[in-house]
Amino acid sequence: MALLRTREAQPLEGFKLRLTLTDGSVIERDVSRLLVGPVLEKIRRDPALFAQVRVEGGTVVWPNGADLCPDVLIWGGPPPEEGRQPAPPAQA
Secondary structure (H helix, E strand, O other): OOOOOEEEEEEEOOOEEEEEEOOOOEEEEEOHHHOOOHHHHHHHHOHHHHOOOEEEOOEEEOOOOOEEOHHHHHHOOOOOOOOOOOOOOOOO
């Protein structure tokens, strides 16, 4: 079984992303808690930069060089053993 990766990313309000995965499923993730550190903090401070999200090689990236691990976005950590579905969104 091939690992799931991101095929498309659409920015939503409130630092959320709608992700279309390589198996055709669609999930939404709040990435606000992941936008920490010097490069990612720039995205948190600039909604126009956040909106420039795109996908390269199955990974969510921004023009300033920032990226987010697809396993963290899809699974909430390392990929699971076969048969599990993507993790539900974390509760605030």
